[in-house]
Amino acid sequence: MKRKNKLSKVILASNSPRRREILEQVGISFDVIPSDLEEVITQTEPNKIVLELSMQKAEDVYNKALKDILSSSDEENEHIIIAADTVVEVDGKIMGKPKDRQDAYNMINAIQGRTHNVLTGVTLIICNGFSNTRKISFYESTEVEIYDLTDEEINKYLDSDESYDKAGAYAVQGLFAAYVRKLNGDYYNVVGLPISRILRELRGML
């Protein structure tokens, strides 16, 4: 009974509008506290990189926001931090967000006519008071196959400005849907948050 009376407060450690929309879609209420930490990459494999970056974001938000809350009062409420990092990987090469149009062109050109992987690393921190903090990290990988694209199609897509804040320079949930032949894995992982896996992991932890 005590379990059910606890209020879970969810904090999304990301400013991404796509991640916010996914949480809203499945009916979760949450606050946004983005991490503004400079990313430090010590790993080389894509799955380890997204895990590492999601951990950094989660810990940054824990340290700057949640630690104070928990040590002051509010011990009865449960706090859940959700942090994620998404990259595109093709032939072992990792793509984050494009720097400029040429960079975006190169990314789209590298993924057209073939299959690439989208990896999202997730770190969840669950706090029941200051002394009871648990943390779990995992990643999901989704294969995405893109149709052959002409230079004209790539340039038309880049004209839309949809590329600029997206890993791999495309938005599967936007205009780029016209060019995605198939997926193998979680669709929402490609958008930026593997929501069904996150909810399953949380269920196991709560």
Next chain:
Amino acid sequence: MKRKNKLSKVILASNSPRRREILEQVGISFDVIPSDLEEVITQTEPNKIVLELSMQKAEDVYNKALKDILSSSDEENEHIIIAADTVVEVDGKIMGKPKDRQDAYNMINAIQGRTHNVLTGVTLIICNGFSNTRKISFYESTEVEIYDLTDEEINKYLDSDESYDKAGAYAVQGLFAAYVRKLNGDYYNVVGLPISRILRELRGML
């Protein structure tokens, strides 16, 4: 040059808000003329059923709307009708839209904890004047794996009323995203319109 000056007018032969949103997402302007024909199923295999139903819808809209337009004037403009029908198939059993809550419960219970197929049949009719009408039909199939669901989870989902106008009683683009483990195939095919394939087929026909 003449080709480029032609105006393509797209007609979506469906009242589905999801299908409308997908066309809008990829930047296509269109009118909606739904088919109100009684569906007649003579086939037994899921892929043939969705093909048959998409053909009936496309031809109904052609007969009731486009034939008049084309025989009167407007010969210079190109008209494109897009019709689609979506079903869920599991163990050879076909699921359309649920009749009531019990029916929806049975559908969700049949697909939880396993993989099912979502099939969308599409018929495209392209008219350049009355005498030049081409038609193509195809279907796309996407495998969808759903997590194990408890009775409580199924009933909570049914309380949302999201089920009632969806094939298989769920919306992958809605709350049900929380329960979808993975896809293999086109995500938009599950929503109800395999948009990238449609655009590729149209490109081959125009």
